[in-house]
Amino acid sequence: MTLAKAQPGKIPATVITGFLGAGKTTMIRNLLQNADGKRIALIINEFGDLGVDGDVLKGCGAEACSEEDIIELTNGCICCTVADDFIPTMTKLLERENRPDHIVIETSGLALPQPLVAAFNWPDIRSEVTVDGVVTVVDSAAVAAGRFADDHDKVDALRVVDDNLDHESPLEELFEDQLTAADLIVLNKTDLIDAAGLKSVREEVASRISRKPTMIEARNGEVAAAILLGLGVGTEGEIANRKSHHELDHEAGEEHDHDEFDSFVVELGPVADPTLFVDRLKTVIAEHDVLRLKGFADIPGKPMRLLIQAVGSRIDQYYDRAWAPGEARGTRLVVIGLHDMDEAAVRTAISALV
Numbered sequence: 001m002t003l004a005k006a007q008p009g010k011i012p013a014t015v016i017t018g019f020l021g022a023g024k025t026t027m028i029r030n031l032l033q034n035a036d037g038k039r040i041a042l043i044i045n046e047f048g049d050l051g052v053d054g055d056v057l058k059g060c061g062a063e064a065c066s067e068e069d070i071i072e073l074t075n076g077c078i079c080c081t082v083a084d085d086f087i088p089t090m091t092k093l094l095e096r097e098n099r100p101d102h103i104v105i106e107t108s109g110l111a112l113p114q115p116l117v118a119a120f121n122w123p124d125i126r127s128e129v130t131v132d133g134v135v136t137v138v139d140s141a142a143v144a145a146g147r148f149a150d151d152h153d154k155v156d157a158l159r160v161v162d163d164n165l166d167h168e169s170p171l172e173e174l175f176e177d178q179l180t181a182a183d184l185i186v187l188n189k190t191d192l193i194d195a196a197g198l199k200s201v202r203e204e205v206a207s208r209i210s211r212k213p214t215m216i217e218a219r220n221g222e223v224a225a226a227i228l229l230g231l232g233v234g235t236e237g238e239i240a241n242r243k244s245h246h247e248l249d250h251e252a253g254e255e256h257d258h259d260e261f262d263s264f265v266v267e268l269g270p271v272a273d274p275t276l277f278v279d280r281l282k283t284v285i286a287e288h289d290v291l292r293l294k295g296f297a298d299i300p301g302k303p304m305r306l307l308i309q310a311v312g313s314r315i316d317q318y319y320d321r322a323w324a325p326g327e328a329r330g331t332r333l334v335v336i337g338l339h340d341m342d343e344a345a346v347r348t349a350i351s352a353l354v
C-alpha cells in the first residue's frame, strides 16, 4: 500500500469504525497482542454507560499498550463530542513526555467517522498527528442476514402514505456512512458464513460505496499489524470527499443526532444458572429486536465474573477476570436498540430471568 502521503514527524492515528458488535474491540485486542514492538495509545469511545470495551482491552495485558495508554471517552458518541471531548484528549496525549508511536481510535458502533477525521484538520492537531487510515470492520454474518438492507419495496409503499419517509433506515445509513469513510474494509466473522455467502457480502459492500477501498477478510479480527497500521493515507485531507448521509442532510438543513438509537443499563443480582439465563436472554433479544447487549454477570460460587456479549441473538460468554478485592459483585448489562425499543418491557423481561 502507498506510503506516499505519510507525513514524516507526525504521529499516525488509525481510526477503527464499524457497526455495533462488528468486532472492533476484538480486532484491537489482537492488534495490541501482536503490535510488532510499537507503543500504541488507544482512545475508545463506547455507546452505553458501561465501559465494557475498556475493561476488555485493559484486561488483555499486552505490552504494546499499558493501562495508562487506554483512554475512554464516555460522554456520548465521539462524532458529536469532538470539540469538547476528543480534541482536549488528543491535546493532553500529545503533551505527554512519553509519546506513543501510533494512536488507535475505536469509535462507538453508532458513530459517524467523518466528523472525527475532520477534527484532524484543527490546527493544534494537524501539526502533530495525521490519520494513517480509517479501517471499517464489517460483521459479514449480519450483512449476509440482511441486517443493513432495507426492504425498499416496503419503504416505498409506506412513502406513498407518508411523504416524510425520505430516509433509509438508520442502520442502513450508518452502515453506508461507515463504509464511505473507509480506507480499508475488514470483512470480519467469516467463520459464520460459507464461501457463497461471503461472495455476496463482498458484492453488497462494494455496491454501497463509489470508492473502491481494499477489502480483506478476517475471523476474530485477526489482521496483522503490518496491514492495519502504516496505510499512510492522511485521510484528513480527503474526508471532505467522503460525506456521510448526515452531512448531506445537514447541508439540506437537517441536524444529526443519535435519537434513532437508545441504550440503558440493567442491574441484577446473582445469576444462579448461567446456561439457562443466556438461553432465555436470546429469546428476549429476538422478541424485542435488541441490537447489542453486553456486560458482566455475577455467578454465585465463581471467583470470576462472566462476560456476556450479544450481537443480535448470537451470544458469546466467558469468565474474563476475577472480581477484584472490594469490588461489588453484581450483574450489569448494557442494552442497545432502536429508539422504539420498549425499555420497560425489556427491563421486565431480563429481570424475570434471575
Ligand SMILES: Nc1nc2c(ncn2[C@@H]2O[C@H](COP(=O)(O)OP(=O)(O)OP(=O)(O)O)[C@@H](O)[C@H]2O)c(=O)[nH]1
Pocket: 018, 019, 020, 021, 022, 023, 024, 025, 026, 027, 046, 053, 108, 109, 110, 188, 189, 190, 191, 192, 218, 219, 220, 221, 292, 309, 310, 311, 315, 316
Ligand atoms: N464468530 C465470531 N465472533 C466474533 C468475531 N469477531 C468478533 N466476534 C464476537 O462478536 C462479539 C462482538 O465483538 P466486539 O469486538 O466486542 O465488537 P465491537 O465492534 O467492538 O462492538 P461495539 O463496541 O459494541 O460496537 C464478541 O462476542 C466477539 O467475541 C468473528 O470473527 N467470529
